[in-house]
Amino acid sequence: MSLKPLTRTLLTLATVAVAIVLVAALWHAYVLAPWTRDARVSAHVVRIAPEVSGTVVDVAVVDNQRVAKGDVLYRIDPQRFALAVEQAEAQVAATAESMRQKRDEAQRRTGLDDLVPREDIQRSSRAVSIAQAEHRKALAALEVAKLDLERTTLRSPVDGYVTQLRLRHGDYAVEGKPGISVLDAHSFWITGYFEETKLRRIATGAPATIRLMGFDPLLSGHVTSIGRGIADENGTLDELGLPAVNPTFSWVRLAQRIPVRIEIDRVPAGVLLAAGMTCSVEVGERGRERTPRGRLASWLHAWM
Template sequence: MRKSLFSFAQVLLTVIVVLVAAAVLWRVVSYYMFAPWTRDGRVRADVVQVAPDVSGLVTRVNVTDNAPVTHGQVLFVIDQARYSLALQEARATAAQREATLAQARREYARNRTLGELVAHETLEESLSRMQQAQASVDEAQVAIGVAQLNLDRTVIASPVDGYLNDRAPRLGEFVTAGHAVLSVVDTASFHVDGYFEETKLRHIRLGQKATIELMGESIVLHGHVRSIAAGIEDRDRDQGRNLLPDVNPAFSWVRLAQRIPVGIALDDVPAGFLMIAGRTATVSIDPPGDQPHGGGR
């Protein structure tokens, strides 16, 4: 009798252990397969490329590599001598044309006072010369504005608050208009992009809270879902010669889930926390218990 009870207890214990193991295994499988989390996350930020509007030699550099900058801070200055002379030339041309306009106005006024003593054609010619002189003066004023603008654009300032890239311009370097010289990482634009498998998207809604862990950091960040990508590229489909879809005929029996970008806005970043665009992050969507109301796309 005692042996039978011992055997029954062994069987019961074995069953309990198997059930617990199965429950744990199912929970682990469910978490890895269906829970909305991913290790494939990246810290992202807007990178603003700074390109001068005028060309010339760099005569002054106020920043260093990787330095923090503020909006409106002067980064570097381009040689202003040529643009100062262009402004003086434009002002001199304007003064000359204003003198010509004054002479044309006096001539037209004199011809009008003479009345019948001046032929009608002569009066029209003097009026035309005055109008042409006025147009020349207006053109000269525009040239002054352009010259002043070019002179002002020799001073290059930071468009945003952020950090420079790892190479500031060097003194004496020649920069060309329209070509980026440096870039600034906008600190106000830091966010995290999590690439979630499509099998987990049904658990993700706009506005849901998220937990972010950066690799190598012990501090946990918090945010919320701000966007879900509306489309991704199909690598198996191309366009043929006849503008028809060129679909890959090969088919793999093991179909991997596509990864969909989900944008996570950061709610709070501790002071002094080192945010670097491109860092690896683990993103977990919090359970829906305390989530705000909001629908998906």
């Protein structure tokens, strides 16, 4: 028997076997494996609003600057609030003097109780109580004035990065209206949107491998929570309060994507994280990429 037909047969069988393995790997990697290319880097953004209104006299930071907790961000003109403190201090002194006078007068009347009607003594005692209340009120007003003066200097509540800075010297800062935002440097996490058909392979606490689009090193993390709801386009209401159900239905149903939150455990040196970055996420055993099957799946995920 000639070896050439046998060689061709073996080569054909080997090619078919390799093709079957590749197709099976593709099917497993793309359809069954818990991975997604639709993932985003997320972070908490603290919107800082002043608690007093006034003109901005100093902006101490620039856009995208790294700041530490307690660093000054900007200052509001303190002159009006400093005057309010002086006025409150004067009111405290006035009420203290009035209280002293009322107390002295009450003590004199009490010492002359045989000569002074009891109604006058009671009236003097009530006057002392009123003067004491006025003094406490003045002290509280002084504390509020000092607090308002302190609030003219706005500081960063977290370690982070100033983002989208539009505040300028001379702007009018309005109480309760955010004027500056700081992205918390310690709050980065990944939100991966997984097809509902893959959720059965995802569990809280499962390890995850994160591949950023712009960086080669892989990030490690773990699943912290799985979303329990997404918007339903049929859930909107019309003007009568009735559900606006889509009258058409597609026979080709696409799997819905459910958000899964992934905490980042380790960020390799040289990797820069920014909220909104895109990435791919694979959930599974950490050592799997060291097996031949794992290497093939990782290679397929990297190119799909």
